[in-house]
Amino acid sequence: MRIVVNPVLCQSHGVCTEEEAPEIFTVGGTKTVEVKQPIPPAEQLDAVRNAIKYCPTGALSLVED
Numbered sequence: 001m002r003i004v005v006n007p008v009l010c011q012s013h014g015v016c017t018e019e020e021a022p023e024i025f026t027v028g029g030t031k032t033v034e035v036k037q038p039i040p041p042a043e044q045l046d047a048v049r050n051a052i053k054y055c056p057t058g059a060l061s062l063v064e065d
């Protein structure tokens with residue numbers, strides 16, 4: 001499983017990093033969220049799924065490699 005960000009949709013709201021999965025995402029002053037761990041460890045999958053669910057623009061997804 002790999003995290004994919006749609007840079008057109010991401011508006012750096014920070015929901016994914018501030019509220020859901022700070023171990024995985026960061027928005028350090030960039031226009032698009034940075035994914036620190038594109039292949040999330042198993043223990044972070046629930047947090048990643050919540051980040052996907054609550055991203056206000058639907059910019060995140062998980063894809064199978």
Ligand code: SF4
Binds near residue numbers: 012013016054059060
């Ligand atoms: S992926 Fe979604 S929640 Fe995360 S910074 Fe971008 S728009 Fe905000």
